Amino acid sequence: MKIDFVILDEIESTNSEALRRAKFVDKPTFILAKKQTNGRGRSARLWVDPVGNFSGTILIKLDDDLQKLALRSFVAAISVYDAIDEEIGSGHQLSLKWPNDILLNEKKICGILLETKKIDNAIALAIGIGINLMSVPRLEKLSQFTTEPGSIFNESGIEIDPVEFCKSIANHYLFRESQFQEMGFSKIREIWMKRAANVGKEIVARTPSIEYRGVFDSIDEKGQLVLTNNMEQTKIAAAEIFFSNG
Template sequence: MSADLRWPDGVAKRVLGEVDSTNAEAARIAASLTGPTWILGLRQTAARGRRGRAWANPEGNFAATLVMRPFETTDQVALRSFVAALALMDALILATGRPESVSLKWPNDVLLNGGKVAGILLESMGTQGNLTLAIGIGVNLIAAPPADSVEPGALPPVSLAGETGIEIGPEGFLDLLAPAYARREASFTTYGFAPIRTAWLDAAAHLGAPIRARTMTEEVHGTFDGLAEDGALILTTASGRRTLPAADVFF
């Protein structure tokens, strides 16, 4: 991994003292975009995660959205959740110098010492040919929600400061993340999903181990055996191989 920390060419940055949510702000400014833009909210008043869940985001934690106009088909655009996870991993390794402490959890969480330190929320607006993508990222830099605030069986939330003693502000973290994302984005747009998939699996938590995957209709138990070419979760179960495009995973 290169440690070039220059702000990426052609990418804008907006830092807001307060915002309801950086993904909501992305939707508001989408029509005026002239290129990819990072929106950093130093304080969010209505942060949210996957499936509309609330996301605790006290001041000092990281809340940002990268908004862009991708050119690929909708299914390919969605693979940027893996691009963003790798970029987050890269930024955390740069911040800590501890690559062994960072791992990735399908579909879109980043773990530090086995606890959830960051999450990713992708939202798209518009139609094919005129699509805007918002990649929302939240990182517990200084504080994590209490363990009893997450659903039973979910990984405990952790913070960067709590796990490592390292303190970095949101703007400082963005200066690590934006170049890291630009490098992974360049790989994705040049070579496709295959190298992203390989790199993600190299850092995947519990690969080859038993997990539970809960969809909207069932809970599937099996061995986590990899990612399909479209990013879906591959499980080997007692009744055979299953491929799940969407689920919540529990270890």
């Protein structure tokens, strides 16, 4: 499998552009915007994107069910983790935060958003990836964050070129996607858990209607968060996660 690349100077949203193009492309495609003016995060939040950061979307067409498609957020998170780790090397605390964030020295540097669209007999999956390569969102924009944001440059002093980094992420994604298809989610889950932040520690998971507190035990075969409290396990499909320092 190979990936085509589309590099754009400026666009409102790489996910929207990917889904717009989905009907006309046959191969997996990585769309990168040097500037994104109206990106989206989870729960329809605005994704703040200063110039110099990374805004891209991997577009693939699949015939999987929606539950299996949703597991690609873990595939993508591991792939981006691989690419970042390759750039910054050891000496930094790089970790994954459920469901789809990447932390560097306990600060959020990356978010991932999956969106889908039915195209004939297949589903077009847009995997949106936003990474703070150079800078951090302005303070007045931080109320939406559950974890303090950071940037790769601020935390490591390393400058990363978005176009070259796009190619690196693509290569890692192809490898992890192959693992997922050949070995199933169990392999991806195993890798994700080894890199997860705050396993075995008490965390808070908030949904619009309820707040859960418990020890972060694991994720299950569906990618759900598993919390343990008083010897009882709770499985959570979607929530905002707060750590003790968040």
